[in-house]
Amino acid sequence: QVQLVESGGGLVQAGGSLRLSCAGSGRTFSSYVMGWFRQPPGKEREFVAAISWSGGSTRYADSVKGRFTISRDNAKNTVYLQMNSLKPEDTAVYHCAADPVYWGTRGNEYDYWGQGTQVTVSS
Secondary structure (H helix, E strand, O other): OOOEEEEOOEEEEOOOOEEEEEEEOOOOHHHOEEEEEEEOOOOOOEEEEEEOOOOOOEEEOOOOOOOEEEEEEHHHOEEEEEEOOOOHHHOEEEEEEEEOOOOOOOHHHOOEEOOOEEEEEEO
16 A cells, blocks of 8 residues: 655746645555646546656646656655646646556546645636
């Protein structure tokens, strides 16, 4: 099992940047694919980005490609989401997720979830 705790959310103006962090417990963090998902107000959860076990491969939603970067530091048991050129439509609760096997974009396939961190982008 892994427990996940997100941090780094907040209020930012459009065009600004934030970096989210997700710290995982345990000594097997590198055994998990890590993903970021978000849930905008009144909308369903959506995929944002994912990174493979070693960090060698990444994938992104089209809506964030070129603006967001996912990375991980397995020595620190942490995955990051660097968000640049933020837009009001990026406003959402951002969750990190982990799974030992699944390498994809479907949230229902991830076994472990953090509690989320709020990101609000003002226009």
